[in-house]
Amino acid sequence: MRWCPSSMLHLLRCVRLRSCTRRGRSRLPLWIREIWAYMSLLVQSLYFNSLTDSDVVFDSVFEPVFWTVDYVTRWFGTVFVCLVVILVGSIILIAYVVLLPLILNTYSPPWIAWHVCYGHWIIVMITFHYYKATKTPPGYLPTEKNDSPFVSVCKKCIMPKPARTHHCGICNRCILKMDHHCPWLNNCVGHLNHRYFFSFCLFMTLGCVYCSISGRNLFLDAYNALETNFLTPAPPYTFKDKMIHKSIIYMWVLTSTVGVALGALTMWHGVLISRGETSIERHINGKEAKRLAKRGRVYKNPFNYGKLNNWKVFLGVEKRSHWLTRVLLPSGHAPHGDGLTWEVFPVKKDLIPV
Template identity: 80%
Template sequence: MRWCPSSVLHLLRCVRSRSCTRRGKSSLPLWIREIWAYILLLVQSLCFNSLTDSDVVFDSVFEPVFWTVDYVTRWFGKVFVCLVVILTSSILAIVYLILLPMVIDTYSTAWIAWHLIYGHWNLVMIVFHYYKSAVTAPGCPPTVKNDSPFVAVCKKCIMPKPARTHHCGICNRCILKMDHHCPWLNNCVGHFNHRYFFSFCLVMAMGCVYCSISGRYLFLDAYNAIETKYQTPAPHYTFKEKFINKCIIYMWVLTSTVAVALGALTFWHAVLISRGETSIEKHINSKETKRLAKRGRVYKNPFNYGRLNNWKVFLGVEKRSHWLTRVLLPSGHLPLCDGLTWDSLPFKKELMPV
């Protein structure tokens, strides 16, 4: 932190007071005067004290750009959520109206039972985890002073924050164990919804892989049928057949693309979880590792409890039955930690592997 919070607030009051004294003489709208006062504050902050460096100058100059990006992302979050719902609903409509009748007519009873059981389990998991990750608050530090330890002061909120807490410019608040702001959820991914987010990514990727593999032959048949009919038009190639073939192609292309992209993202988050770190902490820990390596020292992540224990903490697994009730089935249980303290393992030591 480069500036003293009280000094910055004093400077902002001075700029606003000078703007207010001219309010009676100026005919400009209030929002223009506020923007102008903010720009003056940014310019004055460039030479505010002797501790100014390139990072401070960069943050000050590009602050309007950051604000614009945050505002646009905040507004487009609702559009992205609607897009997820529309695309997922379109795939479900194709599966139920086109693919399911084909499966019932052509597959054996055992295969039909497998597709019905797995497909509906996958669907329930997708809907549950997406809803929970979108509506569950990620968690914020308390606004009143308590006994929780704080490690820093947020330069945006001017409030103390505990370990693993970072400020989200889009949500305009500090988030406990913040991973990132996800526009597809229109929500931050933090301490209380991180598990929902990862589970949604995992089951959605699994569902897309399932649709891609199950429909690969239908896709080839539909593609070849369209190509053949375009080259040699036939009077019996009805609009319904053409529509069905295009729907199958659309489903296969969309699910295959999402499977690759979302599968890579899910794998990356799985690696981070195994290391006991978030996306933000990945960059912080990398910098600390390089900084200490120059001094001949080794950096150790204080929140890494071991690969298996990291997954237990993340998934909220306290006993063996929880792998079924809390992982393989929809579960709304809270994390084992409160997100404020991370001093020790949040479960009994006898549950740790020998």
């Protein structure tokens, strides 16, 4: 075999080009090389996985996007919590500084007692349940070995997952009976704090509706006063009056808006609780129902114990008095069960007799 000079020259050029490419790539920062290697591995894995389907391809291609969203959500969680504290605190401040003096001067004693008792009860319930929802861990898989039955293996944690357990990319952990990750709590909503989350949403909605309805006439008066003074300024209209009217308008607009939005969310979660499922399970159960419907079969949620029993299990009501002590008053009782094992189809009996 003979080598011609032109072929030899071409080979030397290719070798030099490859060495220059490698040398130039080695000069790149380490984090860029790591990302490049990770992306190359993702692409190559698509050719060597016999179980590759559309979901695997989608997860692989959008993995950097998911990672970015999870990172940003984790970082902004603290900002959202501070925003909730500031907004709720501003409404409470307006209620004490502006509304309470008006109530004491204009309302009859029975109405004063009603507003003072109801308002303070709402404040206590909102504060208690929000604090517990943010500070209570949602429920994690035990680190030590346990004999609990599992239904799958988490591809991120490489650990067996019990029923109703899902992996949270933001918390980077598997959550027992995970509902969703709430940025307004900076925490996952799971088995141990699901009741606190729903109770906070419920009492926050009741508080917003209360402020919106009771402050409607004050809002109309404040809005008309500002509009009238803007068109024809009057000397008696002081800066203090202007700030009071603006505070009333701010309170009414904020509580009305939050009441509508949060009220819709609370009603949706109430429907899910009545069905015995979480937000994630609603999506999974819907897909499973469609899959079985094509085969002429009907899907039944194995964790649906009946509407009343679902609520008793969720709220931890074990006797009649608990509807008062555990639902209408602050209570830090633990939820029913350990979140690792679940009874299936106890429809004909009360799981928690009252």
